[in-house]
């Protein structure tokens with residue numbers, strides 16, 4: 300399967316999304332991470348975006364669903380911030396999560412979603428909006 304065949308964005312859209320993601324990455328203090336924006340859809344069908352953080356940390360793949368570009372700019376900004384906050388939380392949860400029981404890990408992940416949503420919501424108004432729309 301070639302990556303091009305299943306591209307989510309056109310080349311121009313992808314370049315704009317990638318540049319914006321890297322701007323936000325620097326603005327929220329994650330500039331030392333290797334953040335790879337991919338141009339293929341997330342595994343999760345219901346997600347606008349998905350971050351897959353490498354096991355060693357400081358390394359993340361970010362993918363977007365087709366309908367991401369149909370969100371309004373404030374939702375796009377918050378969606379990207381949500382994934383960035385997962386990267387920050389990885390410093391806290393990364394190795395720790397591996398030591399938990401299945402149930403405790405599920406609970407931790409559910410609580411983490413609430414925390415990243417709260418942080419993304421609080422920070423979003425402080426950051427620039429995407430300009431591709």
Ligand SMILES: [Zn+2]
Nearest residue numbers: 381385412415
């Ligand atoms: Zn999340």
